[in-house]
Amino acid sequence: DAKTTQPNSMESNEEEPVHLPCNHSTISGTDYIHWYRQLPSQGPEYVIHGLTSNVNNRMASLAIAEDRKSSTLILHRATLRDAAVYYCILSRPGGSSNTGKLIFGQGTTLQVKP
């Protein structure tokens, strides 16, 4: 399974944008880039995913490098509720032969200061 590398922790001020980086230099052509986050005492929740093009949804934006060896999760205006551990995960879709299991690293712990 291809590996991702993220900083252990980051800090942000409330109402400011946050850019969370992820390196995945061994990504294969069929790997999707997924981001999940885990708030304290909760299960992980899906944030966003993409393959090659940048993606936007109501929670965040995902910027994917042209060579796909890195990506950045962008929270446009951090709130205190965004304080969580953010995981960048590579996932290979496919038919029934693909397990779909997620391989989590240690993620980035985001602190948001008021």
Add this chain to the structure above:
Amino acid sequence: DTGVSQNPRHKITKRGQNVTFRCDPISEHNRLYWYRQTLGQGPEFLTYFQNEAQLEKSRLLSDRFSAERPKGSFSTLEIQRTEQGDSAMYLCASKVAGSTDTQYFGPGTRLTVL
């Protein structure tokens, strides 16, 4: 609430006792996953089901662990002869097979073995 539910949310047991956890996935999801998360680490894959068939088990799943999904709906995870090292959060997730669809996680069951 149509999300993934897990029961109990917390379980405290003495070493050597057996415990059983239950997961109710989102109803139309045919895949169900179990993960374990220890303090400060990301979740680790344990096993998964497609409908009622258990298709993969991690090496983390010792012979004291057994999981079932008898009718392809809810699942149970049993740990026999618990050890202190089993203390962790046990997370359940579900999804639709064969797609890039996200996994939806439950809130987890926190097990403490005294």
